[in-house]
Amino acid sequence: MFIVSLRYVVPIEDVEPHMEGHMAWLEKYYASGTFIASGRKVPRTGGVILARGDREALEACLSEDPFAVHGIAEVEITECAISRTAEGLGALRE
Helix, strand or coil, X not given: CEEEEEEECCCHHHHHHHHHHHHHXXXXXXXXXXXXXXXXXXXXXXXXXXXXXXXXXXXHHHCCCHHHHCCCEEEXXXXXXXXXXXXCCHHHCC
């Protein structure tokens, strides 16, 4: 399991033109089963993605994000081994 943290490195008005492409990219990786949850940070300084798979494949998919391609956001990847979850979230455990 991975926690991906995106941090915008440009003003928010420079993020908006790339949002449609970013959302299409997210959809592609939800469909493949790589992404399992995502959302905006509050305040809106970036976003967070929960992902699964191997790190090399994740790094490859993250490099395709329009936010990465256009220098909109920096990415931090944290790998974790989920050992306990609330009821109904057992699929997150390894």
